[in-house]
Amino acid sequence: MFVSGPSSGFHVPAAGALRVRPIPHEATASYLNRLAHAYQSTTADLLDALGITTTRAHTAGGGTATAELHLDAEARQRLATLARTRPGDLSRALPNLARDPAAPPRSPEGGIMPHETSDPGAVATAAWQPRESGEQPVRACPACTLRHTRGATDRAHVHPPPHQALCPRHHHWSLDDDTSLTTAALPELHQAQRHHQRLTRHPGAAPALSWAGAITTRWYDQQTHLATRWQRRLHHLADTNPHATPATMSWALYARELVTYPETITLARTLATTHLPKQPRQGPAPQAHPAITAFLRHTAHQLHLERLAPPPGDLLWTWIHHTRTS
Numbered sequence: 001m002f003v004s005g006p007s008s009g010f011h012v013p014a015a016g017a018l019r020v021r022p023i024p025h026e027a028t029a030s031y032l033n034r035l036a037h038a039y040q041s042t043t044a045d046l047l048d049a050l051g052i053t054t055t056r057a058h059t060a061g062g063g064t065a066t067a068e069l070h071l072d073a074e075a076r077q078r079l080a081t082l083a084r085t086r087p088g089d090l091s092r093a094l095p096n097l098a099r100d101p102a103a104p105p106r107s108p109e110g111g112i113m114p115h116e117t118s119d120p121g122a123v124a125t126a127a128w129q130p131r132e133s134g135e136q137p138v139r140a141c142p143a144c145t146l147r148h149t150r151g152a153t154d155r156a157h158v159h160p161p162p163h164q165a166l167c168p169r170h171h172h173w174s175l176d177d178d179t180s181l182t183t184a185a186l187p188e189l190h191q192a193q194r195h196h197q198r199l200t201r202h203p204g205a206a207p208a209l210s211w212a213g214a215i216t217t218r219w220y221d222q223q224t225h226l227a228t229r230w231q232r233r234l235h236h237l238a239d240t241n242p243h244a245t246p247a248t249m250s251w252a253l254y255a256r257e258l259v260t261y262p263e264t265i266t267l268a269r270t271l272a273t274t275h276l277p278k279q280p281r282q283g284p285a286p287q288a289h290p291a292i293t294a295f296l297r298h299t300a301h302q303l304h305l306e307r308l309a310p311p312p313g314d315l316l317w318t319w320i321h322h323t324r325t326s
């Protein structure tokens with residue numbers, strides 16, 4: 001059976017003739033764009049041909065990275081049928097597909113409850129939603145995308161989990177929606193990502209990563225403790241990515257997360273596995289406690305520093321105080 005849009009004149013088979021596999025963690029708009037491209041069409045015409053009404057237009061500009069496409073249950077069903085993929089499998093591959101207030105009940109496996117047929121008379125809608133800058137997808141590794149799409153394109157947008165930002169095979173770091181950033185000159189990032197992946201299995205990983213990220217960001221901005229190492233890493237990165245000159249900010253700000261990543265992960269591992277004694281109501285000043293001295297010595301060793309003597313206002317002291325009193 002073929003279906004066609006009321007206005008575009010574009011025809012697609014209801015159960016798609018083409019198989020377009022989603023890339024893991026792909027943005028829905030990115031997948032729709034690739035699917036439409038496979039049919040030599042546009043996302044708007046593809047939705048039209050599926051009888052999906054777009055209730056809110058794409059006004060953000062900038063393509064699939066600046067806005068996400070939200071589909072209701074009926075629209076998701078029609079998309080799954082066209083993609084020749086079970087709805088649950090599709091929602092697992094596209095993390096935003098089922099993130100809709102009107103999402104249907106979840107199956108025990110976590111996917112959308114599959115229903116085999118869609119109702120041709122039912123209303124199916126799609127709506128574009130502008131993405132905030134912190135929520136925008138990033139560019140997937142171009143080489144992996146090219147292989148995944150069998151040469152069709154090297155461009156797709158994804159929402160990788162934080163411990164999968166780096167493609168270890170092609171040294172691509174997914175930092176923003178446009179840039180292909182090579183980290184070949186910084187092998188320590190690969191090792192850090194392996195440690196990060198192991199750390200995610202630790203029950204204290206989430207708060208430790210949050211604290212460590214805040215602490216290294218503060219250290220980076222204040223150019224303290226690890227400034228020389230981070231400057232060297234920043235120069236390596238800029239020198240090996242001359243094509244990636246950031247337009248709206250300095251390299252130092254643009255690459256901050258990436259430059260501090262190895263130490264963030266090392267610090268997070270240390271924080272997650274440190275147990276400091278609780279703070280007595282009356283006792284020695286925090287800096288003098290032997291457990292804290294040992295902790296600072298151990299942390300310095302882990303960070304390959306000769307010593308770590310944070311001043312009183314350092315965010316690491318805030319963590320120590322928080323840990324001992326919470």
Ligand SMILES: [Zn+2]
Pocket residue numbers: 141142143144145167168169170171172
């Ligand atoms: Zn890759």
